[in-house]
Amino acid sequence: MSLISVKNLVRYYGNYCAVDDISFTLQAGDILGFLGPNGAGKSTTMQILSGNLAPSEGEILINGIDLLDHPKQAKASIGYLPEVPPLYKEMTVDEYLYYCAKLHNIRKIEIRDTVDLARKRCGLADIGKRLIGNLSKGYQQRVGIAQAILHSPKIIILDEPTVGLDPNQIREIRELIAELGKEHGIILCTHILPEVQAVCNRVQIINEGKLVYEADKDQLLNNQETNSYEVRLLNPPSINDLSNIDNVNNVERLHDNTFLVHMDENSADSLTRAAVENNWGLNKLAPYKQTLEQIFVELTLGEADSAAETATSDEGQNL
Amino acid sequence: MIATIALRELRSMFLSPLAWVVLAVTQAVLAWVFLSQIEVFFSIQAQLTTMTNAPGVTDLVVAPLLEIASIILLMVSPLLTMRLISEEHQNGTFSLLLSAPVSITQITLGKYLGIILFYILFIAMISLMPLSLTMGTDLDLGKLAAGLLGLFLLLSAFAAAGLFLSSLTTSPVVAAVSTFGLLLLLWILDKSGGSGNADNVFTYLALTSHILPMLRGIINSADISYFVLFVTTFLLLTIRQMDARRLQQ
16 A cells, blocks of 8 residues: 555646646655656645645545545654744744654653654754754754654655755755655655755656656666767767768767767667777767756756757766 | 643743733733722722722722723733734744644644633732732622633633634734724724614623623623633634635635
8 A cells, every 4th residue: 555645636726726637656665756846836735745735626545544534644644844844933842842742642651752762863862952943944954854753654745855954964864864764655845856866766747736757766767778879079070970880870969079879779889989990089978868857857848958958068977 | 632732832922021021011000000999999998987888899999900900901912812823824833733633623722722721820810919908808709709700701702812813814913903903892892872773782792791790790691601602603713714724825
């Protein structure tokens, strides 16, 4: 049974359709990266999943329980960190986490251990007595995460958990997410692509309220086994000459000396041989991979040439 | 669960200076009123002894004190209830409650109970001054109890109306101003003059016509039901409003 199963979710704000007929599932052990440009409907979807917003249409099963019919039972298996961490600034970290523990019906004798564990996992062990309002943004974010994982829910929904953190903190939080992913199903909502590549094993891209892309990480990697190569030649021949090499199917000029060569087979032997024999000055030969960023830009901007643009701007990364 | 929310609400009231200031200012003003009423009582004490069926110290000191207290509470109650829900929306903390396994009804009742606990404390402090008279004279404790019950019912009504108006907006100031406006309107509603049928309706709706008898020691079940209805209505409206909010936004 999947942890989350969303069917035909629709949400309107007045006449504006923020989420348009989305369906997806989350399995145990998944870290699902939920990607999209700003205003694509990410946060709205997360708010609906956590019960903060009611959907206009659609069905949501949380751990097999209908969120709309039995909100209390369904919400018990969700931990949610909204975009703005829901922190009471006038409380101390301990007071706040004890309160959250009580809200989630954790038994009295277990509260202390639960809070201690959550604090330790989020690197808050030493600051239990400090006022939340006096903490730095990074620590406040951690308190927000501690609140979400406190009751060890089966599903953790994190909405842009690393916004406003410094690079070290970002790394720590990513490590924490990866660790949590071993036991919980996680939805990570972000528009930071490296974050998704670093921790997620599934990716979904949402644009203008619609799901436009869905892939496993393996799929994303395997996708990259292509018959296309990016070639840079210091003394390039004409495109015709390139096209006449054995096994070469098609050639595009990406810019000046760089070509995109589509081969008939998964090997660039003939191309390399020709380059060496003719002294073309072979300078770069790389399998042409579609990175997540290219996919993202292509899908969310919808421009045909955007892929080529990012490909060249990423030059060298694929070597 | 309701108690958890209520106790946090009570704690956070005392974590902000507002509650302390309100308690202190109210107490200071009432102390002045109390002393001046005692002064008045002393000056007319001689005449009272000559009257048959003369009003006692409870009527001349305690009842006026509680009446002034009710007016002060009318003014400070909106300040205490304004942030109940609006501030949580403003700070984004409401999503903590909404994503926890807690129903909207529990949230509403928790918040309401929190402010009621604070008001009970408030009334206890106000009652200390009249009770101090027992050291020197015989108080009519029945009348005092009736007055305090009236004050409690009045504050329950203030709190319910304040809670509802706080759920309508994300700005505490807007909530305070609108609560004050509503309460003031209900306070003066029976001052419309004339004596037609419509005036009877206004008189029934007005808070004053139900609270003043009680502060003077007369408990009427019709008055009590008025307050129970008042509180229930506004609590139901709050629950409805918070449910609807998840749909609109």
